[in-house]
Amino acid sequence: EAEVAQSPRYKITEKSQAVAFWCDPISGHATLYWYRQILGQGPELLVQFQDESVVDDSQLPKDRFSAERLKGVDSTLKIQPAELGDSAMYLCASSFRGGSYEQYFGPGTRLTVT
Amino acid sequence: SQKIEQNSEALNIQEGKTATLTCNYTNYSPAYLQWYRQDPGRGPVFLLLIRENEKEKRKERLKVTFDTTLKQSLFHITASQPADSATYLCALPNSGGYQKVTFGTGTKLQVIP
Numbered sequence: 001e002a003e004v005a006q007s008p009r010y011k012i013t014e015k016s017q018a019v020a021f022w023c024d025p026i027s028g029h030a031t032l033y034w035y036r037q038i039l040g041q042g043p044e045l046l047v048q049f050q051d052e053s054v055v056d057d058s059q060l061p062k063d064r065f066s067a068e069r070l071k072g073v074d075s076t077l078k079i080q081p082a083e084l085g086d087s088a089m090y091l092c093a094s095s096f097r098g099g100s101y102e103q104y105f106g107p108g109t110r111l112t113v114t
Numbered sequence: 115s116q117k118i119e120q121n122s123e124a125l126n127i128q129e130g131k132t133a134t135l136t137c138n139y140t141n142y143s144p145a146y147l148q149w150y151r152q153d154p155g156r157g158p159v160f161l162l163l164i165r166e167n168e169k170e171k172r173k174e175r176l177k178v179t180f181d182t183t184l185k186q187s188l189f190h191i192t193a194s195q196p197a198d199s200a201t202y203l204c205a206l207p208n209s210g211g212y213q214k215v216t217f218g219t220g221t222k223l224q225v226i227p
Contacts, residue, residue, distance in 0.1 A: 004157075035217075040122075042203050042217035043158065056214050091157050099213030100146045100165075105157025 002026045004106035006092050012112045018080035021109045025074070025094030033103065034067055034077050035091040043091055049075065050098060082113045116141050116206050118218035126224045127194055135189040135221045137204035143182045144206040149189050152201045152220065161202075162189075194225045 005024040013019045025032050030051050035043035046065065048056040052072040060067065064083070069075040079086055091108045095101040119138040127133045137147065146165045150158035164171040164180045164187065171178045177190040191198050201220040208214045 040219070042118075042205075042219045045214060045216070048214060093157070099207065099215075100148075100163060102148065102160035102163065103150075103158075103215070105159070108155075108157050110155075 002104075004092055004094055004104050006106035006109055008109055009107060010110045010112075012114065013082050014114055015084055016081040018078065019082050019111065020079075021077045021090050021092075021111075023075045023077070023092030023106060025092070026104055029094035029096055029104070030072075031095045031098045031101070032069055032075050033093040033095075034075070035093065037089045037091055037108075039089075046077070048098065055098070079111075082111075084113050087111055087113045116144065116208055116216050118204060118206060118216060120202075120204060120218040121221045122219055124222040124224055126226060129194060129196060129225055129227050131194055133191040133194045133198070133223055133225070135202050135223065137187040137189065137218055139185050139206055142209050143185065146207065147178075147180055147187050148205040148215070149176075149178055149187075150203045150205060150217075152203060154201075158203055158217075191223075194223075196225045196227050199223055199225050 007022050032049040034046045037043045046060045047067045049069045067077045089108045093103040093105045095103045117140040148163045149161045152158040162178045164178045175192045179188045201222045203217050203220040205215045205217045
């Protein structure tokens with residue numbers, strides 16, 4: 001069964017350093033999501049792509065976070081500079097289309113900022 | 115945006131009993147509602163979707179109800195098993211934007227053998 005791939009699975013970085021996460025969605029899925037999840041809370045949407053276009057980044061801290069999906073396939077989420085409060089699980093998900101279509105999540109990247 | 119309330123306290127239930135989890139929402143009535151399961155350290159997994167014109171949806175031992183008057187969805191697991199222990203999240207669309215979905219905080223279910 002096709003899966004969403006993410007790397008790295010774990011990342012430890014020092015405050016003020018740059019960090020990047022990669023996501024490869026399920027083939028054919030037009031919509032790609034990046035979420036941040038803090039322990040004990042639900043996933044919070046950071047950015048949503050439809051093909052290569054950003055359709056929602058209202059919760060993305062744009063002073064330090066950036067995301068791209070250049071060819072409408074895989075995607076990269078970057079944080080520069082990282083802050084202590086960025087420590088969380090970063091989840092990527094994809095769906096055939098947005099809205100009610102079920103989302104398939106990757107295993108996530110656990111980020112620890114020291 | 116939609117405000118979603120799920121019981122933040124863990125639910126402990128004896129094996130074989132029916133577990134019932136609640137998802138309450140405020141503001142507008144959504145066109146649909148989704149339920150996901152999340153195991154520790156892993157991404158959520160989609161379980162069920164129920165639309166506003168559906169009162170009930172079933173899948174094997176799972177049953178979801180949707181009451182738009184009460185603004186509530188109930189998620190039931192019958193004949194619960196220890197393997198059902200996980201956090202269960204409900205997700206609803208926002209009223210605006212490009213069909214953005216918002217997740218609740220989830221309820222942790224522990225099935226005791």
